[in-house]
Amino acid sequence: xxxxxxxxxxxxxxxxxxxxxxxxxxxxxxxxxxxxxxxxxxxxxxxxxxxxxxxxxxxxxxxxxxxxxxxxxxxxxxxxxxxxxxxxxxxxxxxxxxxxxxxxxxxxxxxxxxxxxxxxxxxxxxxxxxxxxxxxxxxxxxxxxxxxxxxxxxxxxxxxxxxxxxxxxxxxxxxxxxxxxxxxxxxxxxxxxxxxxxxxxxxxxxxxxxxxxxxxxxxxxxxxxxxxxxxxxxxxxxxxxxxxxxxxxxxxxxxxxxxxxxxxxxxxxxxxxxxxxxxxxxxxxxxxxxxxxxxxxxxxxxxxxxxxxxxxxxxxxxxxxxxxxxxxxxxxxxxxxxxxxxxxxxxxxxxxxxxxxxxxxxxxxxxxxxxxxxxxxxxxxxxxxxxxxxxxxxxxxxxxxxxxxxxxxxxxxxxxxxxxxxxxxxxxxxxxxxxxxxxxxxxxxxxxxxxxxxxxxxxxxxxxxxxxxxxxxxxxxxxxxxxxxxxxxxxxxxxxxxxxxxxxxxxxxxxxxxxxxxxxxxxxxxxxxx
Amino acid sequence: xxxxxxxxxxxxxxxxxxxxxxxxxxxxxxxxxxxxxxxxxxxxxxxxxxxxxxxxxxxxxxxxxxxxxxxxxxxxxxxxxxxxxxxxxxxxxxxxxxxxxxxxxxxxxxxxxxxxxxxxxxxxxxxxxxxxxxxxxxxxxxxxxxxxxxxxxxxxxxxxxxxxxxxxxxxxxxxxxxxxxxxxxxxxxxxxxxxxxxxxxxxxxxxxxxxxxxxxxxxxxxxxxxxxxxxxxxxxxxxxxxxxxxxxxxxxxxxxxxxxxxxxxxxxxxxxxxxxxxxxxxxxxxxxxxxxxxxxxxxxxxxxxxxxxxxxxxxxxxxxxxxxxxxxxxxxxxxxxxxxxxxxxxxxxxxxxxxxxxxxxxxxxxxxxxxxxxxxxxxxxxxxxxxxxxxxxxxxxxxxxxxxxxxxxxxxxxxxxxxxxxxxxxxxxxxxxxxx
Numbered sequence: 001x002x003x004x005x006x007x008x009x010x011x012x013x014x015x016x017x018x019x020x021x022x023x024x025x026x027x028x029x030x031x032x033x034x035x036x037x038x039x040x041x042x043x044x045x046x047x048x049x050x051x052x053x054x055x056x057x058x059x060x061x062x063x064x065x066x067x068x069x070x071x072x073x074x075x076x077x078x079x080x081x082x083x084x085x086x087x088x089x090x091x092x093x094x095x096x097x098x099x100x101x102x103x104x105x106x107x108x109x110x111x112x113x114x115x116x117x118x119x120x121x122x123x124x125x126x127x128x129x130x131x132x133x134x135x136x137x138x139x140x141x142x143x144x145x146x147x148x149x150x151x152x153x154x155x156x157x158x159x160x161x162x163x164x165x166x167x168x169x170x171x172x173x174x175x176x177x178x179x180x181x182x183x184x185x186x187x188x189x190x191x192x193x194x195x196x197x198x199x200x201x202x203x204x205x206x207x208x209x210x211x212x213x214x215x216x217x218x219x220x221x222x223x224x225x226x227x228x229x230x231x232x233x234x235x236x237x238x239x240x241x242x243x244x245x246x247x248x249x250x251x252x253x254x255x256x257x258x259x260x261x262x263x264x265x266x267x268x269x270x271x272x273x274x275x276x277x278x279x280x281x282x283x284x285x286x287x288x289x290x291x292x293x294x295x296x297x298x299x300x301x302x303x304x305x306x307x308x309x310x311x312x313x314x315x316x317x318x319x320x321x322x323x324x325x326x327x328x329x330x331x332x333x334x335x336x337x338x339x340x341x342x343x344x345x346x347x348x349x350x351x352x353x354x355x356x357x358x359x360x361x362x363x364x365x366x367x368x369x370x371x372x373x374x375x376x377x378x379x380x381x382x383x384x385x386x387x388x389x390x391x392x393x394x395x396x397x398x399x400x401x402x403x404x405x406x407x408x409x410x411x412x413x414x415x416x417x418x419x420x421x422x423x424x425x426x427x428x429x430x431x432x433x434x435x436x437x438x439x440x441x442x443x444x445x446x447x448x449x450x451x452x453x454x455x456x457x458x459x460x461x462x463x464x465x466x467x468x469x470x471x472x473x474x475x476x477x478x479x480x481x482x483x484x485x486x487x488x489x490x491x492x493x494x495x496x497x498x499x500x501x502x503x504x505x506x507x508x509x510x511x512x513x514x515x516x517x518x519x520x521x522x523x524x525x526x527x528x529x530x
Numbered sequence: 531x532x533x534x535x536x537x538x539x540x541x542x543x544x545x546x547x548x549x550x551x552x553x554x555x556x557x558x559x560x561x562x563x564x565x566x567x568x569x570x571x572x573x574x575x576x577x578x579x580x581x582x583x584x585x586x587x588x589x590x591x592x593x594x595x596x597x598x599x600x601x602x603x604x605x606x607x608x609x610x611x612x613x614x615x616x617x618x619x620x621x622x623x624x625x626x627x628x629x630x631x632x633x634x635x636x637x638x639x640x641x642x643x644x645x646x647x648x649x650x651x652x653x654x655x656x657x658x659x660x661x662x663x664x665x666x667x668x669x670x671x672x673x674x675x676x677x678x679x680x681x682x683x684x685x686x687x688x689x690x691x692x693x694x695x696x697x698x699x700x701x702x703x704x705x706x707x708x709x710x711x712x713x714x715x716x717x718x719x720x721x722x723x724x725x726x727x728x729x730x731x732x733x734x735x736x737x738x739x740x741x742x743x744x745x746x747x748x749x750x751x752x753x754x755x756x757x758x759x760x761x762x763x764x765x766x767x768x769x770x771x772x773x774x775x776x777x778x779x780x781x782x783x784x785x786x787x788x789x790x791x792x793x794x795x796x797x798x799x800x801x802x803x804x805x806x807x808x809x810x811x812x813x814x815x816x817x818x819x820x821x822x823x824x825x826x827x828x829x830x831x832x833x834x835x836x837x838x839x840x841x842x843x844x845x846x847x848x849x850x851x852x853x854x855x856x857x858x859x860x861x862x863x864x865x866x867x868x869x870x871x872x873x874x875x876x877x878x879x880x881x882x883x884x885x886x887x888x889x890x891x892x893x894x895x896x897x898x899x900x901x902x903x904x905x906x907x908x909x910x911x912x913x914x915x916x917x918x919x920x921x922x923x924x925x926x927x928x929x930x931x932x933x934x935x936x937x938x939x940x941x942x943x944x945x946x947x948x949x950x951x952x953x954x955x956x957x958x959x960x961x962x963x964x965x966x
Binding site: 240241243457 | 563589591592671673674675676677693717719720721722727732733734735737741742743744745746749752753756757759760761763764765766768771772774775778779831833834835881882883884885887888889923
């Protein structure tokens with residue numbers, strides 16, 4: 001079965017009804033207590049920009065030519081990097097942060113809807129018609145819709161390929177761009193290794209991550225805690241009352257909720273692992289509570305006493321763990337931890353204390369409403385002052401697909417490219433997920449350049465086909481202008497424009513030259529940032 | 531190099547070396563290539579040694595079970611604590627019995643190439659080139675993989691302001707072995723390991739055998755020229771990475787990886803760890819100025835079904851030992867000035883858990899290998915034992931040797947860098963006779 005689909009991402013309909021856009025959750029038609037607090041948080045946010053700007057770094061790296069006996073403070077490699085001078089449109093900065101790659105079409109949409117309108121449009125993702133993309137995913141990657149019972153018998157290679165390629169396809173071509181940015185974020189937050197959990201991960205991605213990516217954090221955490229895949233990944237399914245396994249109990253506090261400095265002790269880990277005994281898997285991937293392996297003794301976790309129970313309570317034994325999940329999602333450390341991590345993902349590697357406490361207060365006021373937190377983070381004073389971030393390879397690859405708009409018959413070449421780029425999704429083996437740190441990714445630059453070459457030369461009717469006709473239709477100058485529009489949102493830095501013009505004119509204006517110039521655009525410094 | 535880090539400035543983690551000064555010290559090489567601007571400024575060591583070993587640093591990620599890697603079979607508590615995953619004593623009749631090292635410790639067969647006990651790491655041990663340090667690790671008691679790895683790689687616990695790694699600071703504080711080398715160190719990884727952060731002219735290279743930007747060979751110089759121009763004003767750390775990368779592409783193109791024949795008939799396992807050590811061996815023998823390599827091996831987080839006799843821990847240990855054994859035969863036994871050292875962030879509980887695995891613990895083992903290593907023994911300092919009442923937190927082998935004591939002695943005596951206050955800030959190492 002071959003489905004040739006011209007991705008429609010580049011040709012959006014801009015007739016989004018205004019009432020849909022304005023129908024934001026927490027909007028004026030529901031003056032609930034939640035939204036009251038939410039607006040309070042936004043009001044607080046408006047007080048911040050001065051502080052944020054004061055900390056905004058200068059454009060260039062600091063080169064300190066000091067007297068050698070001076071001792072300079074250590075400059076962290078996460079030093080904030082201000083945006084290119086050419087990136088002067090605040091709306092385009094919002095598009096870069098809210099998507100997996102700026103395109104002409106998204107810039108036009110943002111210009112039409114304005115800051116809040118565009119943000120609301122992306123946040124209310126269920127109102128964005130994504131049938132075309134979901135239709136392709138359903139046809140090309142049918143395993144992603146199957147139950148664990150059926151997936152049990154599917155080939156592991158098929159599962160890996162469909163999961164990886166389906167994720168790339170959605171990230172690159174879905175209209176629900178901000179949603180997929182958050183799918184990526186939560187997939188790392190609740191990271192699992194496909195090599196360990198196998199087919200179980202399909203249901204986790206679908207029913208935990210994609211279902212709750214823009215929902216409420218408590219729902220997301222609880223869905224994860226009831227996921228067979230997570231139980232397998234962190235050995236919870238192997239824990240027994242006589243000798244509990246501490247893996248999940250530790251990571252749910254360290255990585256999923258409180259953070260490593262969130263105020264728990266090794267004793268809390270041990271006690272929570274006893275609480276969670278019995279949380280396990282039955283059959284081919286059904287989460288169950290098994291009272292026969294539950295530790296019914298009394299426990300104290302994070303100062304909360306859970307009195308001794310007895311096996312006669314049966315299924316009610318799960319309530320001990322449910323109670324602790326509530327304690328975790330309502331813990332102030334969780335609000336701060338999630339706020340900090342989301343700020344780092346969406347705004348800046350180094351959020352200020354004010355930013356953290358502001359977003360943490362949104363978490364607490366809204367019961368962990370992810371949309372409300374994003375709305376407060378991506379405000380039009382913080383974001384224009386925020387430093388650039390380096391695209392991680394998955395983001396880089398998705399943005400190259402969004403800019404080249406290939407005809408996609410199969411994404412299999414992209415699957416292996418992710419591995420070459422050092423970002424094989426679903427294969428990070430430790431539970432902390434792929435890093436979101438520039439010092440981790442910056443050195444691996446040669447594979448990005450090699451990817452640019454590979455991507456620009458894709459000309460296959462059976463996998464991917466990059467059509468260069470429009471680039472060759474006019475002059476070399478027009479080709480570079482088109483690259484500016486398609487790859488840089490019309491804000492290509494001067495040094496890159498000069499370099500590309502020089503390159504494209506240094507040889508005959510052939511298809512090969514054009515493809516090489518596209519490869520260099522993908523390889524360029526400015527294409528690595530967002 | 532007028533500055534010197536001396537005892538008087540022990541209160542400070544770094545002294546500063548100006549970029550200009552650094553340039554003077556190594557005339558002819560661009561500043562950015564030598565010393566990325568975003569890195570902390572580190573004083574150069576004055577009394578460094580001009581002859582020194584290349585270091586291959588290994589991180590066993592996940593918290594390696596030292597009690598399976600080097601088993602204290604003479605401690606009866608080992609057998610009572612591990613009812614399903616213990617390895618039989620060397621004097622037992624079991625076919626799966628361990629290989630005696632010194633009457634107290636033994637290797638599992640996974641580490642010796644099988645039951646005969648003559649393969650794997652045994653030749654290096656017998657030649658006194660392999661040292662095993664036991665009940666070692668970090669004094670900090672974090673059981674978080676990520677904190678514990680960070681502390682160990684940084685070389686100092688719980689200091690958020692310290693962002694460089696111990697090996698990075700070593701390289702930053704000693705002039706290059708070969709001043710014209712485009713690449714001083716590599717991490718065989720897709721992202722630079724923390725251990726190497728701060729090292730000048732250092733890149734992560736996941737596969738050194740295939741390090742190219744692809745495309746037409748004819749236009750490649752022009753395309754590289756575009757990249758050099760486009761990244762000339764890039765922000766750090768991308769600027770330095772791009773410059774080092776373009777230079778390293780040319781370097782690695784000149785190295786013949788595919789035609790390489792290891793010495794002594796050594797056979798590297800076709801695992802990611804084995805291939806990584808093979809590539810490092812090729813680079814060492816190519817004599818292109820590589821001074822350090824960081825190589826990782828995962829698979830040590832054995833919470834369930836550990837099975838060091840035939841299961842997952844067996845396979846991980848076998849890959850570890852066979853790969854290092856090949857490197858030993860190929861590189862170290864042939865006399866190359868190379869020291870190899872291996873660490874893990876923590877050990878595992880003495881008592882096995884309910885899933886035939888072990889949870890995060892404290893003390894574990896380290897390995898050091900080289901002609902300059904005083905090997906052929908298991909080094910312990912007041913072996914604490916495995917009796918319940920002496921265990922750390924009632925569950926773990928105590929840490930009696932700080933891992934920095936081992937590394938510091940190697941840095942000073944094998945890597946020729948006396949500047950230990952920079953490499954391991956605020957740590958005053960005890961020399962235990964690790965080196966010859």
